[in-house]
Amino acid sequence: MPAAAADRAEELRRLHLDPAILVLVNVWDAASARTVASVPGCRAIATASWAIAAAHGLDDGEAIGREAMLDAVRRVADAVALPVTADLEGGYGATPDEVGETIARAIAAGAVGCNLEDGVPGGEQLRDAQDAAARVAAARAAADAAGVPIVINARTDTYLRGIDDPEAAILRGQAYARAGADCVFVPGVTDAATIKALVDGIDAPVSVLARPGAPSVSELQDLGVARVSFGPGPMGVALAALARTASDLLAGGVPADELNYRPPAA
Known part of the structure; x- marks a missing residue:
């Protein structure tokens, strides 16, 4: 497993450095993973942690717990041959050592990438x-010990917490890159000029969250965003x-053709 996982991790890392923006259509279970993976x-x-939690009838913010989240990640990784990056929220641990354990177990579950956020679960503070x-x-040390160079997408929640301060996001992003992050994720930003400032100010690939009102995927690529x-x-x-x-x-409507759709087989 380590050799194959290492290869998938290296492929995921390469995709973050590719001139073409890495577009990740988030999934929450095996069926959604197979559906997205089958698209050319x-x-x-x-x-997506929110979606996985919702599928379990739970709120986001680590309410699902580490065990159930890793089980969901395993089901997704088992369903597809592509590299899988897992949204692990804040790492499901009170200490860095516990976060390292989460990463080791995520790798064992089949993940070769992860999100780690700096927001405090259930609170508004960072x-x-x-x-x-x-x-x-x-997280980086745990991946090194496992022999799988997992791609760490370090997320700063500055904008999600209402802090409209590019410099604060840049400083945090730089600190996380120095600590071993491969990519810096700044969700909540939709202004093109601010996104460009983040791309120029952070010495690592930058990831953003796209939503209504945000620049298009093509525009984000032109701004230098590595991952959306x-x-x-x-x-x-x-x-x-x-x-x-x-x-x-x-x-009383007529059944639509989409009722015949089934997720691709494994």
Whole structure:
């Protein structure tokens, strides 16, 4: 497993350095993973913690717990041949050592990439930047020990917490890159000029979250963004389609052709 996992991790790392932006349409289970992986142009799979928690009837913010989250990651990784990067929220641990254990277990579950965020679960505050960097360093050390160069996408929640300060995000991003992060994720930014400032100011590939009102994927590539993901958005699209279909059928409508769709086989 380590050799194959290491190869997938290196491929995921290469995709972050490719001139073409890495587009990650987030998934939450085996069926959604197989569906996205089957689409031409899909090069990697990313889980979304919010969507996985919602599929379990839970709120986001580590309410699902480490065991259930890693089980969900394993199901996704087992379902596809592409590299899988897992949204591991804050790392499911109070200490850097516990975060390192989470990373080791995520690798064992099949993940070759991970998100680690610096927001405190269930709160509005951010972790101290040095503490957050130490957690990134522990994740890197755990991956090194496992022999799998997992791609760490270190997320700073400055903008999600209402801090409209590019310099603060840049300083945190730089600290996380020095600690071993391969990519810096700044969700919550939609202004093109700010995104460009982050790309220019952080000495690592930059990842953003796309949502209505954000620049298009092509525009993000032109701004120098290395990676774009959509968080719970794809699940929202799927559930909105389900709600529309249910409404139509309950109103006596004709069954749509989409009712014949099935996820690709493993």
